[in-house]
Amino acid sequence: xxxxxxxxxxxxxxxxxxxxxxxxxKESKSASAKIxxxxxxxxxxxxxxxxxxxxxxxxxxxxxEATEKLKNLGYNVKLARNIDKKWGYLAGSIQERVxxxxxxxxxxxxxxxxxxxxxxxxxxxxxxLDYELIARNPKIIIGYSDITALLLGMxxxxxxxxxxxxxxxxxxxxxxxxxxKRVFTTTAPPIQIEDAPYEAxxxxxxxxxxxxxxxxEGRLIGGNLTLFQSLLGTPFAATTQDAxxxxxxxxxxxxxxxxxxxxxxxxxxxxxxKGVIFDRMPSxxxxxxxxxxxxxxxxxxxxxxxFKDFDFPVCVGFSxxxxxxxxxxxxxxxxxxxxxxxxxxxxxxxxx
Numbered sequence: 001x002x003x004x005x006x007x008x009x010x011x012x013x014x015x016x017x018x019x020x021x022x023x024x025x026k027e028s029k030s031a032s033a034k035i036x037x038x039x040x041x042x043x044x045x046x047x048x049x050x051x052x053x054x055x056x057x058x059x060x061x062x063x064x065e066a067t068e069k070l071k072n073l074g075y076n077v078k079l080a081r082n083i084d085k086k087w088g089y090l091a092g093s094i095q096e097r098v099x100x101x102x103x104x105x106x107x108x109x110x111x112x113x114x115x116x117x118x119x120x121x122x123x124x125x126x127x128x129l130d131y132e133l134i135a136r137n138p139k140i141i142i143g144y145s146d147i148t149a150l151l152l153g154m155x156x157x158x159x160x161x162x163x164x165x166x167x168x169x170x171x172x173x174x175x176x177x178x179x180x181k182r183v184f185t186t187t188a189p190p191i192q193i194e195d196a197p198y199e200a201x202x203x204x205x206x207x208x209x210x211x212x213x214x215x216x217e218g219r220l221i222g223g224n225l226t227l228f229q230s231l232l233g234t235p236f237a238a239t240t241q242d243a244x245x246x247x248x249x250x251x252x253x254x255x256x257x258x259x260x261x262x263x264x265x266x267x268x269x270x271x272x273x274k275g276v277i278f279d280r281m282p283s284x285x286x287x288x289x290x291x292x293x294x295x296x297x298x299x300x301x302x303x304x305x306x307f308k309d310f311d312f313p314v315c316v317g318f319s320x321x322x323x324x325x326x327x328x329x330x331x332x333x334x335x336x337x338x339x340x341x342x343x344x345x346x347x348x349x350x351x352x
Contacts, residue, residue, distance in 0.1 A: 035332050036159040038138040040351040041112050041184040043074040048110035049168055050080045050100045051091035053146040054119020059084050066116050066168035073177060078110055090121045097121070098128045101150075105130075105137045112184070116168040118145035123227065126153040126236045134158050140184060140351070142328065143167045144248070144321050148223030153236035155221075155331045161350050164223050164246075164320070165328030175325040183328040183350055191346040193327045196319030208317035208342030211303055216313050217336045217347065218274035220329055222246035224321060229260045232267055241272045244337050244344075246329060248279040248321025254297045257284055261306045270306075275313040275337045277344065278303070279320035313339030 041047075047070055049063075056062040067077045080100035085092030104113045126149065135158040141150065142163040151162035163183070166176055175196050182191055195208065221243040222228065228247065231237040249257065264270060286296050297305070299316070307314050315337075319325050330350035337344055 034159045036138050037161050037352045038140045040187060041140055045111040046076040046078050046109050047112045047114050048078045048104040049114055049116050051083050051116050052097050052125055052150060053121040054089055055086035055091040069172055094124050098125050102130055105134050112140035114168050115143035115147045118147050120146055122146045123149035131157040145224050148227035151223055151331055152231055152238045156236050156238055161330050161332045163328050163330050166326060171324045173325050179327040183330060187349045189346055189348050193344040196325035208315050210339050211314040213340040214313040215338045216275040218242045218244040220244055220333050220335045221331055225249045225260050229263055240269050243273045244275045244335055245273050246277040249281055249284055250322040251283050253286055254299055254302050258302045265306055270310055277318050278316040280317050313337055315339045315342055
């Protein structure tokens with residue numbers, strides 16, 4: 001009988017067979033203090049497509065969709081060797097997914113790397129990546145949701161500016177496309193992260209909710225809150241000293257948000273940062289209006305409970321992550337948050 005215990009033993013054996021990258025937390029902190037910017041992306045450049053997390057459910061349809069979207073934006077496309085692999089809820093073995101990332105960083109033709117989708121599994125790759133290879137060949141790497149693990153891990157290990165933004169099957173609205181191309185090509189800041197458009201029957205003025213006002217400056221660090229939290233206590237956790245943190249989340253209940261933010265608070269994450277930004281979190285609510293408890297706090301009440309003891313700017317309602325219109329947010333780049341106006345400005349270029 002194949003028990004859970006036997007499965008875990010088998011999984012441990014398979015993991016032990018992979019080459020584990022020597023990695024010291026002290027080295028990662030000093031590396032991330034020096035920012036490594038990738039070359040700018042130009043029209044006609046090649047973007048390499050990878051699946052570092054979950055597999056493609058309808059492989060051919062999804063690859064055609066992803067390829068056509070990027071070609072319509074003016075880029076060429078190159079597929080990773082193992083992009084069609086599937087192992088349960090994973091897009092192939094750890095080794096196959098690591099090999100694809102190494103292939104893309106080694107390939108001089110590939111100027112940027114984009115995940116086709118997120119899902120689950122990116123964090124599994126972090127101990128096995130060749131960070132010296134990545135640092136020798138700095139390139140744009142972009143995605144969101146589960147890809148947050150790669151973005152944070154690579155930035156922490158090498159100082160490489162990574163990019164929280166669309167995956168290849170995202171909806172490339174005018175807003176999403178404009179912001180991605182602006183961040184990928186602009187070498188002369190500042191760059192204003194504009195508020196995204198709202199539904200046609202809603203007001204078009206700024207609807208970002210300011211919990212605590214003020215103006216602050218710091219390095220942009222963040223991504224999906226679940227993935228950010230999951231890296232705490234590992235060598236790949238982000239350095240949050242003097243950072244403006246940004247978080248996006250989907251499908252959690254308010255108590256889940258409370259649990260994750262409470263963990264960050266107890267871990268001292270908010271003691272070091274300069275400000276916090278949340279996305280709109282439209283789906284962070286009691287599941288199907290059947291909450292896990294008889295009574296539920298709202299997102300606003302959770303944020304008030306967590307941040308009432310801090311004095312840095314906090315605002316909620318930016319367009320990040322699991323939403324149609326999303327800006328591209330470069331990790332490690334200095335930015336200014338004007339929480340009173342609900343405005344974020346990149347103060348330095350993310351590319352060279």
